[in-house]
Amino acid sequence: MEIINRSVAIKDHVEGAPEESDFELRTDVITAELTPGSNDVLVKNLYLSIDPYQLNRMKKYSSSHETSNYAAPLVPGKTIDGYGVGRVVASAKAGFEKGDLVAGVIGWEEYTLVHEGTMLNKLSTTEFPLSYHVGILGFSGLTAYGGFYNLCKPKNGEKVFVSAASGSVGNVVGQYAKLFGCYVIGCAGTKQKVELLKNKLGFDDAFNYKEESDLKSTLKRYFPDGIDIYFDNVGGEMLEAAVSNMNLFGRIAVCGVISEYADAKVRASPNMLDVVYKRITIQGFLAGDFISQYADFFALTVGYLRSRKLHALEDISIGIESIPSAFAGLFHGDNIGKKMVQVAEE
Amino acid sequence: MEIINRSVAIKDHVEGAPEESDFELRTDVITAELTPGSNDVLVKNLYLSIDPYQLNRMKKYSSSHETSNYAAPLVPGKTIDGYGVGRVVASAKAGFEKGDLVAGVIGWEEYTLVHEGTMLNKLSTTEFPLSYHVGILGFSGLTAYGGFYNLCKPKNGEKVFVSAASGSVGNVVGQYAKLFGCYVIGCAGTKQKVELLKNKLGFDDAFNYKEESDLKSTLKRYFPDGIDIYFDNVGGEMLEAAVSNMNLFGRIAVCGVISEYADAKVRASPNMLDVVYKRITIQGFLAGDFISQYADFFALTVGYLRSRKLHALEDISIGIESIPSAFAGLFHGDNIGKKMVQVAEE
Ligand SMILES: NC(=O)c1ccc[n+]([C@@H]2O[C@H](COP(=O)([O-])OP(=O)(O)OC[C@H]3O[C@@H](n4cnc5c(N)ncnc54)[C@H](OP(=O)(O)O)[C@@H]3O)[C@@H](O)[C@H]2O)c1
Ligand SMILES: NC(=O)c1ccc[n+]([C@@H]2O[C@H](COP(=O)([O-])OP(=O)(O)OC[C@H]3O[C@@H](n4cnc5c(N)ncnc54)[C@H](OP(=O)(O)O)[C@@H]3O)[C@@H](O)[C@H]2O)c1
Numbered sequence: 001m002e003i004i005n006r007s008v009a010i011k012d013h014v015e016g017a018p019e020e021s022d023f024e025l026r027t028d029v030i031t032a033e034l035t036p037g038s039n040d041v042l043v044k045n046l047y048l049s050i051d052p053y054q055l056n057r058m059k060k061y062s063s064s065h066e067t068s069n070y071a072a073p074l075v076p077g078k079t080i081d082g083y084g085v086g087r088v089v090a091s092a093k094a095g096f097e098k099g100d101l102v103a104g105v106i107g108w109e110e111y112t113l114v115h116e117g118t119m120l121n122k123l124s125t126t127e128f129p130l131s132y133h134v135g136i137l138g139f140s141g142l143t144a145y146g147g148f149y150n151l152c153k154p155k156n157g158e159k160v161f162v163s164a165a166s167g168s169v170g171n172v173v174g175q176y177a178k179l180f181g182c183y184v185i186g187c188a189g190t191k192q193k194v195e196l197l198k199n200k201l202g203f204d205d206a207f208n209y210k211e212e213s214d215l216k217s218t219l220k221r222y223f224p225d226g227i228d229i230y231f232d233n234v235g236g237e238m239l240e241a242a243v244s245n246m247n248l249f250g251r252i253a254v255c256g257v258i259s260e261y262a263d264a265k266v267r268a269s270p271n272m273l274d275v276v277y278k279r280i281t282i283q284g285f286l287a288g289d290f291i292s293q294y295a296d297f298f299a300l301t302v303g304y305l306r307s308r309k310l311h312a313l314e315d316i317s318i319g320i321e322s323i324p325s326a327f328a329g330l331f332h333g334d335n336i337g338k339k340m341v342q343v344a345e346e
Numbered sequence: 347m348e349i350i351n352r353s354v355a356i357k358d359h360v361e362g363a364p365e366e367s368d369f370e371l372r373t374d375v376i377t378a379e380l381t382p383g384s385n386d387v388l389v390k391n392l393y394l395s396i397d398p399y400q401l402n403r404m405k406k407y408s409s410s411h412e413t414s415n416y417a418a419p420l421v422p423g424k425t426i427d428g429y430g431v432g433r434v435v436a437s438a439k440a441g442f443e444k445g446d447l448v449a450g451v452i453g454w455e456e457y458t459l460v461h462e463g464t465m466l467n468k469l470s471t472t473e474f475p476l477s478y479h480v481g482i483l484g485f486s487g488l489t490a491y492g493g494f495y496n497l498c499k500p501k502n503g504e505k506v507f508v509s510a511a512s513g514s515v516g517n518v519v520g521q522y523a524k525l526f527g528c529y530v531i532g533c534a535g536t537k538q539k540v541e542l543l544k545n546k547l548g549f550d551d552a553f554n555y556k557e558e559s560d561l562k563s564t565l566k567r568y569f570p571d572g573i574d575i576y577f578d579n580v581g582g583e584m585l586e587a588a589v590s591n592m593n594l595f596g597r598i599a600v601c602g603v604i605s606e607y608a609d610a611k612v613r614a615s616p617n618m619l620d621v622v623y624k625r626i627t628i629q630g631f632l633a634g635d636f637i638s639q640y641a642d643f644f645a646l647t648v649g650y651l652r653s654r655k656l657h658a659l660e661d662i663s664i665g666i667e668s669i670p671s672a673f674a675g676l677f678h679g680d681n682i683g684k685k686m687v688q689v690a691e692e
Binding site: 056062063064067068071235239244248254255256257260261267268269270271272273274275276277278279280281282283284285286289 | 601
């Protein structure tokens with residue numbers, strides 16, 4: 001059986017902020033007949049995760065390229081691989097059957113032929129919307145969990161600051177932190193996002209960083225007693241301002257530095273005198289480092305979802321054609337919550 | 347009994363690199379009669395520790411001022427307090443007797459009246475030269491020990507880089523690291539220091555950073571397989587270059603950033619993309635955080651000294667008048683090893 005497969009690739013390497021015109025949508029015909037013994041699985045993709053880190057893969061050179069499989073550089077003209085959820089169409093692999101729902105590394109395309117060795121797992125429950133397995137129960141959730149509980153080492157009552165707080169990872173971090181018993185303030189780039197953080201997600205306070213001219217004083221105003229934990233999604237000036245406002249023995253989990261992805265000239269110059277004297281820890285991590293904690297993460301998060309203590313914030317575009325704008329929009333703050341593209345009806 | 351006491355103070359706050367003319371030498375007459383019940387101890391100072399961090403105390407404002415007692419701002423015209431070794435001249439405190447050798451927070455002066463609540467300990471051994479208790483068995487040694495073993499979490503065979511490696515803290519870190527089983531390279535600011543590191547202190551290699559134009563490539567050349575541990579004494583460009591050359595899960599102990607003390611415009615802008623993807627930890631500390639490990643530190647270090655595996659590198663100037671030049675010299679790399687001023691004969 002032949003299948004028409006539409007897919008997305010970069011035309012060329014992308015160096016600055018991504019634009020829709022950086023991408024091409026191609027149409028191929030693929031076969032659904034799998035080679036027996038190949039262990040291949042053909043997946044019909046349903047929800048694709050749209051993530052900022054892909055921009056680093058699109059660069060011709062980035063020091064990140066050699067650090068993990070997920071960071072490997074993208075090749076112009078070749079379909080972009082990424083996390084998502086789909087349904088098995090055909091399987092040459094034991095344990096996977098036609099109709100199974102799966103999550104794993106698929107592609108920015110309608111169908112992906114997943115080869116042996118690529119992460120692919122059957123969904124363990126259908127209790128929640130499928131999209132949750134891309135976001136809050138997928139890598140975004142695991143990122144928030146791994147970074148917050150492991151790196152930030154929260155203590156009850158501590159003061160937590162989260163940047164890109166209405167984003168996919170940030171909103172979950174803030175909610176975990178509140179549920180843990182911390183005092184939590186987030187920042188985001190629009191008034192609407194700020195209202196959402198305060199009124200819907202239970203943040204103690206929130207502010208629009210685009211309306212602030214001196215972030216160091218802004219943070220001083222919001223944290224008169226200092227910051228114990230900073231969960232950094234953006235880097236740059238915000239990181240500098242946070243370092244200035246950290247308390248003794250403060251912890252900074254550097255999850256990502258989106259303000260530096262699209263502009264190599266943006267760099268944080270944190271005051272290292274503060275790092276020494278305040279004994280600050282600044283630590284980077286990748287979600288994959290915490291895969292061994294997946295069961296704990298899943299149990300905690302599912303429990304919170306069931307008791308409606310945790311809110312899944314999602315932002316879903318429809319159709320493969322929407323991928324370029326969905327991706328470019330991450331760098332303009334277009335998304336609220338986990339950005340995904342639904343490429344097919346369930 | 348009246349005693350003539352000469353002491354050193356700053357004339358005014360010092361903002362840039364310190365110069366000899368920033369200091370004044372004063373002469374006072376003090377009394378050796380202590381108020382009974384006061385718990386005061388009058389100490390005749392023998393060796394004074396000359397430390398870079400004092401420059402931060404000399405500034406009118408530094409974010410470091412509020413972070414610990416030792417970091418408190420200095421007042422122009424008032425004697426500078428600091429670590430050192432001396433002999434008790436008179437005591438109103440139980441447990442301290444005339445003639446006892448002590449180490450603790452005394453002052454840049456010939457005699458210090460040590461009040462209750464100020465750190466003062468009797469020396470536990472006279473097996474080693476007195477000066478060792480200021481340097482390798484004092485705070486410099488504890489700094490090296492605390493930072494290396496606790497923050498750097500060394501593993502056998504790991505690649506270690508130390509900056510200001512012929513300095514007081516740096517030389518001990520390098521020697522501990524070698525004795526632990528690491529591969530160790532240091533940098534320093536003269537040819538003579540580099541030779542010393544290689545030929546006398548057992549470093550695997552060393553280089554003169556002042557002869558290098560691109561520190562990032564220099565480190566790449568010296569560490570073709572990357573750096574696992576960076577013990578940072580200098581900050582600035584060297585920190586940036588180290589971050590670029592760190593291996594996955596590398597650890598950076600930020601002990602001090604001397605290149606940033608004398609020039610507020612010098613700042614490190616480490617590539618945070620590296621920090622994220624390589625899961626680097628950058629952590630500041632103060633020696634005082636490890637005071638509870640003093641016994642372990644002392645036992646290990648004394649053991650190494652006895653078996654002549656560890657070399658005590660000292661740089662001693664004579665006389666209270668030499669304090670200003672000794673201190674200013676730290677910022678020009680004049681010292682080799684622990685800088686001290688001997689203010690009186692033992
Ligand atoms: N370490 C890991 O394993 C891991 C895993 C997932 C994600 N991450 C990182 O975590 C961060 C958030 O990722 P996400 O998936 O949750 O994305 P997201 O936050 O849902 O989307 C990106 C958001 O970043 C903000 N932003 C964009 N450009 C910015 C700039 N120049 N300065 C400040 N904020 C900017 C925008 O919100 P505003 O309206 O607030 O500006 C935008 O909505 C990223 O840095 C990402 O690379 C790391
Ligand atoms: N965290 C703590 O508790 C603690 C305790 C003690 C010391 N420290 C810090 O550790 C570092 C070393 O202190 P130390 O007592 O061992 O002093 P030191 O290394 O014995 O003396 C300072 C040395 O730093 C180097 N230096 C001076 N200016 C420099 C510059 N602009 N760039 C690069 N190197 C420069 C010079 O050596 P070169 O010839 O190599 O340039 C100089 O000899 C300092 O940053 C200090 O503040 C921290």
